Amino acid sequence: MPYLLFEWRAHIQEVLGKFKAASVSVARLRNQVAADASTIADEPWVREHLGRTYENLEGTYIVRMFAAFEAALRSYDRYLFNDPQRETPASVMIDQLGSKRHLSVRAQIRDGVHRARRIRNYWAHDLDAALDPMPIDRVRGFLQSYLDRFPKNWN
Numbered sequence: 001m002p003y004l005l006f007e008w009r010a011h012i013q014e015v016l017g018k019f020k021a022a023s024v025s026v027a028r029l030r031n032q033v034a035a036d037a038s039t040i041a042d043e044p045w046v047r048e049h050l051g052r053t054y055e056n057l058e059g060t061y062i063v064r065m066f067a068a069f070e071a072a073l074r075s076y077d078r079y080l081f082n083d084p085q086r087e088t089p090a091s092v093m094i095d096q097l098g099s100k101r102h103l104s105v106r107a108q109i110r111d112g113v114h115r116a117r118r119i120r121n122y123w124a125h126d127l128d129a130a131l132d133p134m135p136i137d138r139v140r141g142f143l144q145s146y147l148d149r150f151p152k153n154w155n
Contacts, residue, residue: 023058072150098146
């Protein structure tokens with residue numbers, strides 16, 4: 001695991017870039033298929049799932065983005081508590097690390113990260129409870145703002 005903050009930030013930004021590339025690609029394919037269904041005539045399963053893929057794409061990438069954030073949290077948590085095997089739930093790490101004096105993550109940022117975590121849980125665990133959506137750019141903003149409080153490196 002990296003111990004450099006800029007690497008974690010870059011990883012989260014890379015997930016956002018991949019989402020944007022996938023979103024443009026899927027939208028373009030949808031438009032092509034709408035104009036000419038023969039575009040994927042030999043792949044009916046693609047046509048069948050294309051609409052839902054587009055609808056679920058942002059949620060899929062929110063899961064990936066939060067996983068990168070959680071890995072950064074876990075890395076720092078294990079370093080801070082000097083326990084390489086430490087397993088702490090994400091919700092606990094968000095509050096526990098964020099309230100450390102040297103980090104002092106504002107409550108508004110922690111609340112936003114918790115909301116992003118609940119959205120991740122909705123998508124990752126196929127929960128029934130509908131949540132207010134949060135655009136992926138806003139998710140990234142909360143996650144990056146939280147990580148901005150971390151030291152530049154740790155190990």
